[in-house]
Amino acid sequence: MMEILRCTVNGRPVEVGIDQRESLADVLRERLGLTSVKKGCEVGECGACTVLVDGTAIDSCIYLGVWAQGKTILTVEGLQNENGELSPIQQAFVEEAAVQCGFCTPGIIMSAVEIVGSGKRYTREELRKLISGHLCRCTGYQNILNAVERAVNEAHKFVGREEQEQ
Amino acid sequence: MFDISSIYQAQSVADAIRALEQDPGALVIAGGTDVLIKVREGKLAGCRLVSIHGLEELKGISQAPNGDIEIGPLSTFRDVTYDKIIRANVPVLGEAADMAGGPQLRAAGTIGGNVCNGITSADTASTLVALEAVLRVRGPRGEREVPISRWYHGVGKVDLAPYEVLTKIVLPRKGYEGFTGHYIKYAMRSAMDIATLGVSCLAQLSQDKRETRQVRLAFGVAGPVPMRAPGAEAAASNRPVEQALAAIGPAALGDVSPRSSWRASREFRLQLVEELSARALAEAMRKGGAQV
Ligand SMILES: Cc1cc2nc3c(=O)[nH]c(=O)nc-3n(C[C@H](O)[C@H](O)[C@H](O)COP(=O)(O)OP(=O)(O)OC[C@H]3O[C@@H](n4cnc5c(N)ncnc54)[C@H](O)[C@@H]3O)c2cc1C
Numbered sequence A: 001m002m003e004i005l006r007c008t009v010n011g012r013p014v015e016v017g018i019d020q021r022e023s024l025a026d027v028l029r030e031r032l033g034l035t036s037v038k039k040g041c042e043v044g045e046c047g048a049c050t051v052l053v054d055g056t057a058i059d060s061c062i063y064l065g066v067w068a069q070g071k072t073i074l075t076v077e078g079l080q081n082e083n084g085e086l087s088p089i090q091q092a093f094v095e096e097a098a099v100q101c102g103f104c105t106p107g108i109i110m111s112a113v114e115i116v117g118s119g120k121r122y123t124r125e126e127l128r129k130l131i132s133g134h135l136c137r138c139t140g141y142q143n144i145l146n147a148v149e150r151a152v153n154e155a156h157k158f159v160g161r162e163e164q165e166q
Numbered sequence B: 001m002f003d004i005s006s007i008y009q010a011q012s013v014a015d016a017i018r019a020l021e022q023d024p025g026a027l028v029i030a031g032g033t034d035v036l037i038k039v040r041e042g043k044l045a046g047c048r049l050v051s052i053h054g055l056e057e058l059k060g061i062s063q064a065p066n067g068d069i070e071i072g073p074l075s076t077f078r079d080v081t082y083d084k085i086i087r088a089n090v091p092v093l094g095e096a097a098d099m100a101g102g103p104q105l106r107a108a109g110t111i112g113g114n115v116c117n118g119i120t121s122a123d124t125a126s127t128l129v130a131l132e133a134v135l136r137v138r139g140p141r142g143e144r145e146v147p148i149s150r151w152y153h154g155v156g157k158v159d160l161a162p163y164e165v166l167t168k169i170v171l172p173r174k175g176y177e178g179f180t181g182h183y184i185k186y187a188m189r190s191a192m193d194i195a196t197l198g199v200s201c202l203a204q205l206s207q208d209k210r211e212t213r214q215v216r217l218a219f220g221v222a223g224p225v226p227m228r229a230p231g232a233e234a235a236a237s238n239r240p241v242e243q244a245l246a247a248i249g250p251a252a253l254g255d256v257s258p259r260s261s262w263r264a265s266r267e268f269r270l271q272l273v274e275e276l277s278a279r280a281l282a283e284a285m286r287k288g289g290a291q292v
Helices: A024-031 A088-095 A105-117 A124-130 A141-165 B013-022 B035-041 B077-082 B084-089 B091-097 B111-116 B125-130 B230-236 B241-253 B266-287
Strands: A002-009 A012-019 A050-053 A056-059 A072-074 B004-009 B027-029 B047-051 B061-063 B069-071 B134-139 B142-147 B152-154 B165-171 B180-186 B197-205 B212-220
Touching (some): A012 A024, A105 A124, A124 A141, B091 B197, B125 B212
Parallel strands (some): B004 B047
Antiparallel strands (some): A050 A056, B061 B069, B197 B212
């Protein structure tokens, strides 16, 4: 049951033979070596496998790889700058000590990428809801929320400045 | 890797119907958020699938010239919540859709899957029942329409004949116009949890906002399938708002038949039915301008 999957992953066009029974998480991890995509519950509950498909955060463990045909996928590996530096969102997680064992981190960062990318501001309560599809078994939720809030605020400062300059 | 024996990616609805006819026993997969879980659990291990994922003709939400709202079944929970037409005409449906799972789940699970799975806890189901939605299905012999009152046959069983695909969820204008609504999902967690009870109430008010006109009330998890509460509706319709509020809960107890499960006892569900019916009505009427 092989099929050629053609899509864009982390900005690069990809052509890869996959089995139709593979989840997108399988494809990204096993075929493309993108191990930031974690397999936690494998039933769409923990959010560890979250990636962006055409800009939207989904659980890649319950999304078939073949459905990614022609789509644009982003994982944490695609966030690094060319010079290898962390993105501002990743940096916010470091600053806020939002990483304990680290297993849930890549998934939450991908949700944060979508949240920050919306360009909107959110209350803390709204942010709670926006990251409610993630479980952190170290229970480090406060710092995670602080990190997401910081990332949103910093992006906004930057956008705000650009707006003023125009 | 999923334990699936075959999966066919349909190119159109007609193609999906043809594929289903050629492979009796094959199952439709839309967003996959129910099907793939059951495959993983082993309940559907080895199944054959026909995927309608991504079919453009089953997406989108539009309003017909007669005012009926037509929802493509592949609209995700998120699509429904953020749709302009839904927000302007039936915000209660968008609010209900916004309570399913968490954000990533809402970007993948579809409203069509939510009514085709025939599950009593489906978060959009009670509101669709209250809105008197009509399900348009297409099969080898063409298209037919099923009022939602005749859709649910039993746990996990809906009025889909073999080889049929749900192609539209229609909200007839008379089902929503002039109503304001409110959905309450009672669950242990505020995200990623299945409803212990779901209550959807729609209310129409008199011009001076002091009396109810038509009231509709529907439940999830108060019986084997999503259901209307005709006794409660009669008790709460055409009454001064205070009287309607006092009457709806006790009357609803006569309409429902919840059972005990590991999530909650029958007794607790009955208490929720009584209490939440009044709360949902109060909120629905408040949205309509009543002072309650
Ligand atoms: C982690 C998690 C949390 C969840 N939380 C909730 C929740 O809070 N509330 C809730 O209501 N649900 C919840 N669900 C269940 C699920 O997401 C919903 O029921 C969703 O609406 C299913 O839609 P789908 O497109 O993914 O369905 P699928 O899995 O693709 O299909 C579901 C069923 O419907 C049939 N079907 C789907 N579309 C059609 C069609 N157009 N024509 C004919 N048959 C069709 C399929 O054959 C199958 O039997 C949750 C699921 C997960 C994994």
